Amino acid sequence: MATITPKLSDEFPLTIASSTNSVTLRISKFNPKTDSTATFVEFKVPVQKWTTVLDIILAVKQHLDPSVAVRYSCRQASCGSCGMKINGKPALACYTKISELNSNVVTVEPMNNFPILRDLAVDFTQFFSTHKKLKPYIIRDDSEVTGDTKEFLQTPKEVEEYLQFSYCIKCGLCNSACPTMATDTSFIGPQALAQAYRYIADNRDNGKKDRLKIIDDSHGIWRCHFAGSCSQVCPKGVDPAMGIQLLRGYLLGFRK
Amino acid sequence: MERQSNREGIKGWLNPGRYGLERVAYWLMRLTGLGLLVYFIAHVFETSSIVNGKEAWQKMLELTQTTEGHIILTIVIGMCVFHTANGIRVMLGQGGVGVGKPGRPDYPYKPASLNSRHKLCILASIGLAALAMMYGLAVLFGE
Ligand code: HEM
Ligand code: SF4
Ligand code: FES
Numbered sequence A: 001m002a003t004i005t006p007k008l009s010d011e012f013p014l015t016i017a018s019s020t021n022s023v024t025l026r027i028s029k030f031n032p033k034t035d036s037t038a039t040f041v042e043f044k045v046p047v048q049k050w051t052t053v054l055d056i057i058l059a060v061k062q063h064l065d066p067s068v069a070v071r072y073s074c075r076q077a078s079c080g081s082c083g084m085k086i087n088g089k090p091a092l093a094c095y096t097k098i099s100e101l102n103s104n105v106v107t108v109e110p111m112n113n114f115p116i117l118r119d120l121a122v123d124f125t126q127f128f129s130t131h132k133k134l135k136p137y138i139i140r141d142d143s144e145v146t147g148d149t150k151e152f153l154q155t156p157k158e159v160e161e162y163l164q165f166s167y168c169i170k171c172g173l174c175n176s177a178c179p180t181m182a183t184d185t186s187f188i189g190p191q192a193l194a195q196a197y198r199y200i201a202d203n204r205d206n207g208k209k210d211r212l213k214i215i216d217d218s219h220g221i222w223r224c225h226f227a228g229s230c231s232q233v234c235p236k237g238v239d240p241a242m243g244i245q246l247l248r249g250y251l252l253g254f255r256k
Numbered sequence B: 001m002e003r004q005s006n007r008e009g010i011k012g013w014l015n016p017g018r019y020g021l022e023r024v025a026y027w028l029m030r031l032t033g034l035g036l037l038v039y040f041i042a043h044v045f046e047t048s049s050i051v052n053g054k055e056a057w058q059k060m061l062e063l064t065q066t067t068e069g070h071i072i073l074t075i076v077i078g079m080c081v082f083h084t085a086n087g088i089r090v091m092l093g094q095g096g097v098g099v100g101k102p103g104r105p106d107y108p109y110k111p112a113s114l115n116s117r118h119k120l121c122i123l124a125s126i127g128l129a130a131l132a133m134m135y136g137l138a139v140l141f142g143e
Helices: A053-063 A125-133 A156-160 A163-167 A173-177 A190-200 A208-215 A229-233 A240-252 B010-014 B020-052 B054-063 B067-094 B116-142
Strands: A021-029 A039-047 A083-086 A089-092 A105-109 A116-118
Touching (some): A021 A053, A089 A173, A089 A229, A125 A190, A163 A190, A173 A190, A173 A229, A190 A208, A190 A229, A190 A240, A208 A240, A229 B020, A240 B067, B010 B020, B020 B116
Parallel strands (some): A021 A105
Antiparallel strands (some): A021 A039, A083 A105
8 A cells, every 4th residue: 555654845735744643545446448347546645634535635646646537626615526425425525524534544436326437537418418408597588788777686585595506516416416316317316406496496587487397307306206315415505405395396386 | 338327226225324314214215115015916916815715815814823924014014104104204395395495505504405304204204113013013912
């Protein structure tokens, strides 16, 4: 097993000499073009109280194995790039501290229910195309620019009807945790369904009929069993499960 | 192909421990639904033996009076009670009842749909099923 030895001269903040704890990082390596199965590579890395899972993956990439494929950008739970399975559960690597895992072994694998591109990087093609299919934009005939008012005013209460759903960063964790997604390759999925709700609940939008028609499909909203795992793993408080059940309320006629 | 698409597959259903009580309820609902379906088919098969005369019917009935028969019936009672009670919760939830109201999300972002009302209903469904099974055991083995 390769080990990072702490050196003061290192630029990387992980490797300061005062570091006392270390964990074993196990990274799933898989290249669909050349490999038939995934293999795990192990590294011993020093950690601090504040060290995140993304920190140690990047430390390994910098010092020990530059070939590790991982997608990240903002490092602050804003871009939605670094979703992966951490010790068996989908989470953002940049938003998960080693200290909260309560384990000396940190296993990182690609998210389930997404095709693997390589190692930890997965393919979002279907995810984004499904998101787009749900018309994730305000639908109406006039626009803010052409009207006299310049902008469509909303009360704080009207904003709160959809605000939490607009926090979605398209990280895909919900789709990866969803038990329907686990077996149904064409299920719309919690992310896109929650976005359908986000726009329907927006009082500037007139696209409710269009979107309800799209989700009222054999692989649409009725495949949700309200297992709640999407909301359990969502890092932004979107609560897709709530959005989906409220959407179903429209279709069943319980809501107007 | 399966490996590349990395779907979790049936394994995802069978491993409910990672995502809280609601996922356990989902798993139990599926398990009891399928269990009841198997029981229902067996039940139709069993009762249809009456068309073969009184003798055949009696023989079938004796099966339920064995220790194994009692245990299976007790499990069926438990499955029935959980599936019904949790089914009512799920139907209400899926119609948008009791799943909370959208609001301003604040850290640490507790999802309102996974609220204590639903958790309590799940626990009550499990508790009721356990009580019913104990009562069933007492009646079946009590004579
Ligand atoms: C009053 C009694 C019952 C109620 C209230 C009820 C309710 C429900 C509900 C709401 C679901 C959907 C759960 C979900 O969305 O995940 C369901 C699923 C199911 N039920 Fe029932 N049910 C009842 C009796 C039965 C009986 C007697 C059987 C068997 C003959 C049965 C077999 C099933 C099966 C196989 C499923 C599918 C399980 C799944 O998809 O996970 N149910 N039931
Ligand atoms: S709903 Fe939450 S978990 Fe799903 S993609 Fe959006 S931010 Fe990620
Ligand atoms: S790196 Fe942007 S969300 Fe983690």
